[in-house]
Amino acid sequence: MSIKMIAVDMDGTFLDDQKEYNRERFEVLFRQLQEKGIKFVVASGNQYDQLKSFFPELHGEMSFVSENGANIIVEGEDYYNAKLPMEKVLEVLAGIKKLEPTVTIVCGKKSAYVSKEISEDIFNSAKFYYPSIKKLEQLEDITQENDEILKIALSFSAIGIDAKLADLSNVLAGEMTPVSSGHGDIDLIIPGVHKAHGLAKLSEEWKIDPAEIAAFGDSGNDIEMLEHAGASFAMANAQEKVKQASKEIIGSNNQESVLDTIELLLQA
Incomplete structure (x- = not known):
């Protein structure tokens, strides 16, 4: 063909x-x-x-x-x-905290969102990939943004990323699917x-x-x-x-x- x-x-x-x-x-x-x-x-x-x-x-x-x-x-x-229900967003944010990602970005239709605690260097780096980005007091404030959440993006050290993928799969228990996007970055996507x-x-x-x-x-x-x-x-x-x-x-x-x-x- x-x-x-x-x-x-x-x-x-x-x-x-x-x-x-x-x-x-x-x-x-x-x-x-x-x-x-x-x-x-x-x-x-x-x-x-x-x-x-x-x-x-x-x-x-x-x-x-x-x-x-x-x-x-x-x-x-x-x-x-796609659209991830807001209650699922909050559940996932709570679940991944113990894995201590260096960066967590909640990705919406209108904007991406990060915590105001993010360093300026990391924020500027994230802004390259997400030009529409907003700082929140805390990520849980996403409920006030009237946005449709598409995925959650995480960053870890590139060392041991396969282990992090396995850990995330266990923590998320099928609620979201972790996929590597290179260089220590992992996207949590809606299954399918x-x-x-x-x-x-x-x-x-x-x-x-x-x-x-x-x-x-x-x-x-x-x-x-x-x-x-x-x-x-x-x-x-x-x-x-x-x-x-x-x-x-x-x-x-x-x-x-x-x-x-x-x-x-x-x-x-």
Whole structure:
């Protein structure tokens, strides 16, 4: 089957280590994708406001499966968002405290939220990924914000992250699913609401078979998407379990490997 949708993760995949990509080359490829009727989808754990900033001229012409599938935007229009019941948010916040994450971010449709106790350095770092972010007296005050909660993002030391994932699975007991997003970061997602779930919704809308999807990723939160897609590509810098979930391993995120592969797909 020919490819009708291309889905790319951003950090460690589409973006290089300087959080950049070859914009001129991509725009040429993007226009070629449009000419062939191939949908381009950004699929990331990050906030939509951050993701669209990478495509200032083009974001209104593409689709975003943001917040690991919990918030989908199609050509600038809201398409779908999941919602975690507020009582569950409070239960999860209480449960994860004993694991002592270095950062806890509650991610909503309107904004992300952190405790005012966060250091300024960490706050500024978080703001890169969540440009719409707000400090609360305490995270439990989220109940007063009239927002729809999509996920919870945690940071730990990158050492022993598999053990942290196991600990979180035990603490959460199926209420939320912990997935690695790289470099010691873990997203707590609503069970079943992941990147593949988002792609499936768009596939249904656009009448695209999973076999007609090409997906690119590097971290644990990409695994479902890579397993869902007919053509799946793990980066050379990907986690080992991500490589095992993919049909092909390509170069690193610092080598324009995603753009090289898109070019090959267009030629095919």
